Amino acid sequence: TDTHLVIFTPSGKRGRVASGTPVLQAARQLGVDLDSVCGGRGICSKCQVSPGVGSFPKHGVTVAADALSPFNKVEARYDEKRGLAPGRRLGCQAQIQGDVVIDVPPESQVHRQVVRKRAEARDIVLDPATRMLFVEVAEPDMHRPEGDFERLAAALAAQWQIEQVSVGLPVLARLQATLRAGKWQVTVALQRRTDGWKVVEIWPGYHETRICGLAVDIGSTTIAAHLCDLSTGEVLASQGLMNPQIRFGEDLMSRVSYAQLNPGGAGEMTHAVREALDKLIGALAEEAGVAREDIFEGVFVGNPVMHHLFLGIDPVELGWAPFALATSGPQRVPASELGLHMHPEARAAILPCIAGHVGADAAAVALSEAPEAQEELTLIIDVGTNAEIFLGNRDKVLACSSPTGPAFEGAQVSSGQRAAPGAIERVRIDPETRRAKVRVIGCELWSDEPGFAEAVGAGGVTGICGSGIIEALAEMRLAGVMDKRGIIGSAEVLGDVVFAEGRTWSYRLHVSGERVIAVTQNDVQQILFAKAALYAGARLLMDQLGVDHVERVVLAGAFGAHISPLHAMVLGMIPDCPLEKVSSAGNAAGTGARIALLNLSERRRIAEVVRKVEKVETAVEPRFQEHFVDAMRVPHENAPYPNLAA
């Protein structure tokens, strides 16, 4: 028989196939990723392709108008009922009759790349643990004794090369009725388990539904969750809420003490977080317009204390050296065991912890930012109440966590507040007059521009957020309002931009009506403690690696996303580094959780990566204290900042 040249784009894969070969089959032969849920029956439309016509000098072919067979009955019926976009063909129906160039659009690829936002470092390739397939099962026969499930398993092996299939009782109980209702055609949801595949849901005939998954970052203050469509990677809904454990203690250590001091205290906190998560799942499902039962998988990350409490493990051992984790390995348990109402067979995967202070949230940051794949020596800092810090490159990666406290989130700062409309986020101080102008979240104007008050609105300027306070302090240092020790100058030197409060001076940042937003001496102290802890953690890793500078800095976390690299460096939060090499990664922990949800091999790989990360324990390292004391200066007692001088 005749053969024809077929070239697939964008992969560029090419080869010769026999005349009359359907495009889907040609794709399979040449190893081209072309989706199909119905197995070529013209039902699912996942196999859509865009054939080219005319000359393709780049590929050295000219494609005739009749290079593909005309619409057959199945394709015509599909087009009539559901409509095919112009130029699109069903790959399972169109047959190759001449040399042809065929484009596989992104939505027709199984392992398509999920489009990521600008700040994200790596692409996500879809390969989730749960998938849906349409299958035709042989009817029973008096002469063959196998059961309906065995015939379903055989059909999955023959039509989809899926081996080692198991089934649980709930699906088994409905299997016979469903097979007959679907006239021996069914759609199944299959979930990859360590020992093969499990049929977790079954529907009669060809069934279209969203199969969803959750990516959740359980922070000590807030819980943030995304609901994703597992077959497209699309985020269907995102929501956050306060972690209700706050009523047992603001920070991690106070929650650990609550567990130590109160019998049943750990259980109360476990209950609180699970209950909040279950509510959040309901809210996400509602926002996305899906049922809880459509959610088949969840990936959860959190620091070690959150990790333990979520799993129902008492975190007392994390309260003292040597900070032993109950387990550092990845976990995958039935979601129902965690009190989460999703699909009855849904699984909850919890990423591995790195060390007693470096949790699954840090593992998620590593998954998103891939320190182990960097050429340049990269410092990654996820700023929160604890800062998780990585330093490394291809050769080696070190990690630690540093107790920065909640000052960067606006707590312990007199006018501090969370990043929300009305909060000061940008500050500039005139070095001559030493007066400040500010910009607030939700408003484009500076405070000295006409129309500022109207633009800010009735709420007015309400306080200062974490990134705002960093800028304020750095600008105060640059304008000489505050000295190297962080002491705010007196009115004799500075005039009326400062006012006395007890025995110290406060700097007036913004006045609106009655409200004065100022930086007090105590505010400066709190921020210096936090920044010194951050710097000392980074420095400790540098010592351990035997380096005196880093080539790149990545700031992760909501706070890191808004911080100005220049001001962070003026303040000495981060070690010296060329300014253009300081970037922000946004919510890297959330991104990492999403990668783990959408790609099972990535989830498995990160367990390997974190095993190889070298952990450094800041709490027991005397040099941490030394670095901390030196870093209480602005920018630092003795560390050089050549990039600032330039």
Ligand code: FES
């Ligand atoms: Fe389902 Fe072509 S593979 S329509």
